[in-house]
Amino acid sequence: MSLLIGDTAPDFEAETTEGRIRFHQWAGKDWVIFFSHPADFTPVCTTELGYTAKLKGEFEKRGAKALVISVDTLEHHQTWSADIEETQGTAINFPMIADTNRKVATLYNMIHPNADPKVTVRAVYVIDPDKKIRASIIYPPSAGRNFDEVLRLLDSLQLTDGYKVATPVNWVDGDDVIILPALQDPAEIAQLFPKGYKTLKSYLRVTPQPNKP
Template identity: 70%
Template sequence: MGLLLGDIAPNFDAVTNEGPISFHDWIGDNWVVFFSHPADFTPVCTTELGFTAKLKDEFAKRNTKAIALSVDSAEDHKAWIKDIEETQNVAMNFPIIADVDRKVSTLYSMIHPNAASAVTVRAVYVIDANKKIRATFTYPPSAGRNFNEILRLIDSLQLTDNYKVATPVNWVDGEDVIIVPTLSDADADKLFPAGYKKIKPYLRTTKQPNKG
């Protein structure tokens, strides 16, 4: 069985284009988006890495850092980054792990032999500041990921960590949220003094509590 939600993200030492890291030390007190790429000098990955670099300020707002992984060498990464910066009109600003021996990608179940035996799939791990895995998803090598969805997911996780709410289908930051069903109406009255809409006993919506 692979890594599960709530597990502590395994620590590892690795070489990156920015130098060696110890993963847990590198995380520090940040949230992390850790995502794998099938290989260097591939077209979909080039667009993904470029777009992620453009999200630097959005990640910073969420106390989040990005780190990528590819099974090629750090020297290949450095050469590829020149292509990414040229074609995507961005300066790269996060590390790419060089996983030539596939040690890290195996540790994180990023190699799916029945899908692609020689490369990693497009795995994503969202890891919180306590080093816990909070979300995962996996795309095939051919399909680029939606990084706006990753931001939306982090918004939901960080919101629901701090308030007794859940986020409904297609929710984006600023929209109404759902009061968790384990909270009684009496307690909801205290926690949400601005009020809420009771659609069903188990379905109560309220304004996003951290938006004033």
């Protein structure tokens, strides 16, 4: 099954380190960063999960929360959590799904047989409060992810949901943004962007980020 941007994220039930969950119910009205890791007791995953735990406050400020999955057992997750806290300085503070039968990983296309049929790739799905997939990132098992980029992506999605703008290359929260080319009415533009804007080309108009003072 191939999941595309705009698709509804499939619902499922699963055992986690915080008890059994039904995904849609657990997600509630929050954004969800749902990501997979290849295996427990591996060095790259240890660093990733520790860093994600440190971002809990940043996720909460954005109305978001993390959920992680691998094909290892619940017992392994619980034992490994102590290693993560010891080496990364932060205890795991989000549910870890034990997907030993690969049911959820297969549902979310996290098993890539030509890469490694035994483990999940490093997939990230950003899912909005309407349970729609808004973004996906796929890394091979060998490459650790940049979770600062996941936060940046979440900031962009939330900003562009609220305003008729797009975010340019390497944008971070607070930088100038681009007015959507479809917006052409001068009166509407003046109303939406009272700080003004700079026209570089007819299709490229730059304005200060509208939700900042």
